[in-house]
Amino acid sequence: DQQVKQNSPSLSVQEGRISILNCDYTNSMFDYFLWYKKYPAEGPTFLISISSIKDKNEDGRFTVFLNKSAKHLSLHIVPSQPGDSAVYFCAASDLGGADGLTFGKGTHLIIQP
Protein backbone atom coordinates (compact mmCIF):
# COMPACT_ATOMS: atom_id res chain seq x y z
CA ASP A 1 0.00 0.00 0.00
CA GLN A 2 1.66 3.20 -1.22
CA GLN A 3 1.41 5.76 1.59
CA VAL A 4 3.00 8.53 -0.48
CA LYS A 5 1.73 8.89 -4.02
CA GLN A 6 3.08 10.81 -6.95
CA ASN A 7 0.55 10.16 -9.66
CA SER A 8 2.44 11.75 -12.54
CA PRO A 9 5.37 9.56 -13.63
CA SER A 10 6.56 12.36 -15.92
CA LEU A 11 6.01 16.04 -16.58
CA SER A 12 7.24 18.19 -19.45
CA VAL A 13 7.53 21.96 -18.98
CA GLN A 14 8.93 24.70 -21.14
CA GLU A 15 12.01 26.55 -19.92
CA GLY A 16 11.07 29.71 -18.04
CA ARG A 17 7.58 28.49 -17.13
CA ILE A 18 6.38 27.15 -13.78
CA SER A 19 6.75 23.46 -12.93
CA ILE A 20 4.24 22.05 -10.46
CA LEU A 21 4.84 18.61 -9.00
CA ASN A 22 2.15 17.01 -6.87
CA CYS A 23 2.19 14.53 -4.02
CA ASP A 24 -0.57 12.93 -1.92
CA TYR A 25 -0.24 10.96 1.28
CA THR A 26 -2.55 8.71 3.26
CA ASN A 27 -0.87 8.33 6.65
CA SER A 28 -2.18 10.93 9.12
CA MET A 29 0.87 10.40 11.32
CA PHE A 30 3.15 12.06 8.78
CA ASP A 31 4.07 15.52 9.98
CA TYR A 32 7.17 16.42 8.00
CA PHE A 33 7.56 16.40 4.24
CA LEU A 34 10.58 16.67 2.00
CA TRP A 35 11.36 16.96 -1.70
CA TYR A 36 14.44 15.38 -3.17
CA LYS A 37 15.90 15.74 -6.66
CA LYS A 38 17.73 12.83 -8.25
CA TYR A 39 20.00 12.69 -11.28
CA PRO A 40 20.96 9.32 -12.83
CA ALA A 41 23.85 7.56 -11.04
CA GLU A 42 23.63 9.95 -8.09
CA GLY A 43 21.90 9.83 -4.74
CA PRO A 44 18.83 11.93 -3.95
CA THR A 45 19.68 15.56 -3.15
CA PHE A 46 17.59 17.38 -0.56
CA LEU A 47 15.72 20.37 -2.02
CA ILE A 48 13.19 21.74 0.43
CA SER A 49 10.99 20.61 3.30
CA ILE A 50 7.91 21.64 5.25
CA SER A 51 6.55 20.88 8.68
CA SER A 52 2.85 20.15 9.14
CA ILE A 53 2.46 23.32 11.23
CA LYS A 54 3.11 25.40 8.11
CA ASP A 55 1.31 25.61 4.79
CA LYS A 56 4.11 27.14 2.72
CA ASN A 57 7.88 27.20 2.63
CA GLU A 58 9.95 29.05 0.08
CA ASP A 59 13.61 28.81 -0.90
CA GLY A 60 14.67 30.74 -3.97
CA ARG A 61 12.94 29.30 -7.04
CA PHE A 62 11.40 26.47 -5.01
CA THR A 63 8.19 26.69 -3.00
CA VAL A 64 6.41 23.84 -1.27
CA PHE A 65 2.73 24.10 -0.36
CA LEU A 66 1.01 21.80 2.13
CA ASN A 67 -2.73 21.24 2.38
CA LYS A 68 -3.02 19.11 5.48
CA SER A 69 -6.79 18.62 5.29
CA ALA A 70 -6.47 17.27 1.75
CA LYS A 71 -3.26 15.37 2.59
CA HIS A 72 -1.68 16.99 -0.45
CA LEU A 73 1.54 18.85 -1.10
CA SER A 74 3.04 20.40 -4.18
CA LEU A 75 6.42 21.69 -5.28
CA HIS A 76 6.54 24.78 -7.47
CA ILE A 77 9.66 25.64 -9.43
CA VAL A 78 9.69 29.04 -11.08
CA PRO A 79 11.20 29.82 -13.45
CA SER A 80 12.08 26.31 -14.64
CA GLN A 81 15.62 25.87 -15.93
CA PRO A 82 17.23 23.10 -18.03
CA GLY A 83 19.25 21.93 -14.99
CA ASP A 84 15.97 21.19 -13.21
CA SER A 85 15.44 18.16 -15.46
CA ALA A 86 15.62 15.24 -13.01
CA VAL A 87 13.45 12.83 -11.05
CA TYR A 88 11.75 14.46 -8.08
CA PHE A 89 10.79 12.39 -5.05
CA CYS A 90 8.31 13.41 -2.41
CA ALA A 91 9.06 11.91 1.03
CA ALA A 92 7.35 11.93 4.41
CA SER A 93 8.27 11.30 8.02
CA ASP A 94 6.49 11.29 11.37
CA LEU A 95 9.43 13.09 13.04
CA GLY A 96 9.76 10.31 15.59
CA GLY A 97 13.52 10.66 15.68
CA ALA A 98 15.87 8.91 13.26
CA ASP A 99 12.82 7.57 11.46
CA GLY A 100 13.08 6.33 7.94
CA LEU A 101 11.46 8.29 5.15
CA THR A 102 8.55 6.99 3.09
CA PHE A 103 9.02 7.94 -0.55
CA GLY A 104 6.70 8.35 -3.49
CA LYS A 105 7.61 6.73 -6.80
CA GLY A 106 8.94 9.97 -8.25
CA THR A 107 8.10 12.30 -11.11
CA HIS A 108 10.49 12.70 -14.02
CA LEU A 109 10.56 16.42 -14.84
CA ILE A 110 11.73 17.33 -18.31
CA ILE A 111 12.43 20.99 -19.08
CA GLN A 112 12.06 21.72 -22.77
CA PRO A 113 14.22 24.51 -24.26
Place this chain on the structure above:
Amino acid sequence: AAGVIQSPRHLIKEKRETATLKCYPIPRHDTVYWYQQGPGQDPQFLISFYEKMQSDKGSIPDRFSAQQFSDYHSELNMSSLELGDSALYFCASSFEGQQPQHFGDGTRLSIL
Protein backbone atom coordinates in the same frame (compact mmCIF):
# COMPACT_ATOMS: atom_id res chain seq x y z
CA ALA B 1 31.34 20.32 1.66
CA ALA B 2 31.96 16.69 2.57
CA GLY B 3 29.12 14.36 1.67
CA VAL B 4 28.06 10.85 2.57
CA ILE B 5 30.57 8.34 1.22
CA GLN B 6 29.52 4.83 0.24
CA SER B 7 31.76 1.99 -0.78
CA PRO B 8 32.01 0.14 -2.98
CA ARG B 9 30.11 1.95 -5.73
CA HIS B 10 29.51 -1.28 -7.60
CA LEU B 11 29.49 -4.86 -6.39
CA ILE B 12 28.83 -8.09 -8.25
CA LYS B 13 28.05 -11.24 -6.30
CA GLU B 14 26.59 -14.66 -6.97
CA LYS B 15 23.56 -16.23 -5.33
CA ARG B 16 24.11 -17.44 -1.77
CA GLU B 17 27.23 -15.28 -1.32
CA THR B 18 27.61 -12.55 1.28
CA ALA B 19 28.23 -8.83 0.82
CA THR B 20 29.20 -5.92 3.04
CA LEU B 21 28.36 -2.34 2.15
CA LYS B 22 29.96 0.57 3.96
CA CYS B 23 28.73 4.07 4.69
CA TYR B 24 30.67 7.04 6.05
CA PRO B 25 28.34 9.85 7.19
CA ILE B 26 28.86 13.56 6.83
CA PRO B 27 31.28 14.76 9.57
CA ARG B 28 29.47 15.40 12.89
CA HIS B 29 26.41 13.45 11.74
CA ASP B 30 25.56 10.73 14.25
CA THR B 31 22.57 9.13 12.55
CA VAL B 32 22.71 6.75 9.61
CA TYR B 33 19.89 5.34 7.48
CA TRP B 34 19.89 2.55 4.88
CA TYR B 35 17.56 2.32 1.89
CA GLN B 36 17.09 -0.15 -0.96
CA GLN B 37 15.92 1.00 -4.39
CA GLY B 38 14.90 -1.63 -6.92
CA PRO B 39 14.74 -0.87 -10.66
CA GLY B 40 12.04 1.71 -11.35
CA GLN B 41 11.04 1.77 -7.68
CA ASP B 42 11.12 4.31 -4.89
CA PRO B 43 13.74 3.94 -2.14
CA GLN B 44 12.55 1.62 0.62
CA PHE B 45 13.73 2.24 4.16
CA LEU B 46 15.65 -0.65 5.72
CA ILE B 47 17.08 0.42 9.08
CA SER B 48 18.55 3.39 10.96
CA PHE B 49 21.05 3.96 13.77
CA TYR B 50 21.44 6.87 16.17
CA GLU B 51 24.49 7.09 18.39
CA LYS B 52 25.41 3.49 17.54
CA MET B 53 22.03 2.11 18.62
CA GLN B 54 19.38 0.79 16.25
CA SER B 55 16.66 3.42 16.06
CA ASP B 56 14.04 2.49 13.47
CA LYS B 57 13.48 -0.64 11.44
CA GLY B 58 11.79 -0.89 8.07
CA SER B 59 11.56 -3.69 5.56
CA ILE B 60 14.97 -5.20 6.20
CA PRO B 61 15.11 -8.96 5.49
CA ASP B 62 16.31 -11.25 8.29
CA ARG B 63 19.27 -12.18 6.06
CA PHE B 64 20.55 -8.61 6.40
CA SER B 65 22.09 -7.03 9.46
CA ALA B 66 23.69 -3.67 10.10
CA GLN B 67 25.61 -1.83 12.76
CA GLN B 68 27.06 1.58 13.47
CA PHE B 69 30.58 1.88 14.81
CA SER B 70 32.22 4.26 17.28
CA ASP B 71 33.35 6.57 14.45
CA TYR B 72 29.68 6.63 13.27
CA HIS B 73 30.33 4.79 10.04
CA SER B 74 27.91 1.98 9.32
CA GLU B 75 28.04 -1.37 7.56
CA LEU B 76 25.20 -3.34 6.00
CA ASN B 77 25.88 -7.08 5.97
CA MET B 78 23.92 -9.20 3.53
CA SER B 79 24.01 -12.99 3.53
CA SER B 80 22.52 -15.77 1.38
CA LEU B 81 22.14 -13.29 -1.44
CA GLU B 82 19.20 -13.76 -3.80
CA LEU B 83 18.56 -12.48 -7.32
CA GLY B 84 15.93 -10.12 -5.88
CA ASP B 85 18.57 -8.37 -3.78
CA SER B 86 19.92 -6.74 -6.95
CA ALA B 87 19.29 -3.06 -6.31
CA LEU B 88 20.79 0.29 -5.52
CA TYR B 89 21.54 0.64 -1.80
CA PHE B 90 21.60 4.16 -0.42
CA CYS B 91 22.94 5.37 2.85
CA ALA B 92 21.87 8.70 4.32
CA SER B 93 22.98 10.62 7.38
CA SER B 94 21.66 13.39 9.60
CA PHE B 95 22.43 15.14 12.86
CA GLU B 96 20.74 13.85 16.03
CA GLY B 97 18.06 12.00 14.10
CA GLN B 98 16.70 15.21 12.66
CA GLN B 99 15.60 15.86 9.10
CA PRO B 100 16.68 16.33 6.41
CA GLN B 101 18.62 13.23 5.59
CA HIS B 102 21.51 13.63 3.20
CA PHE B 103 22.16 10.77 0.81
CA GLY B 104 25.25 9.17 -0.62
CA ASP B 105 25.50 8.15 -4.28
CA GLY B 106 24.68 4.53 -3.50
CA THR B 107 26.14 1.09 -4.04
CA ARG B 108 24.83 -0.82 -7.03
CA LEU B 109 24.64 -4.50 -6.09
CA SER B 110 24.18 -7.03 -8.88
CA ILE B 111 23.49 -10.68 -8.10
CA LEU B 112 24.31 -13.15 -10.85
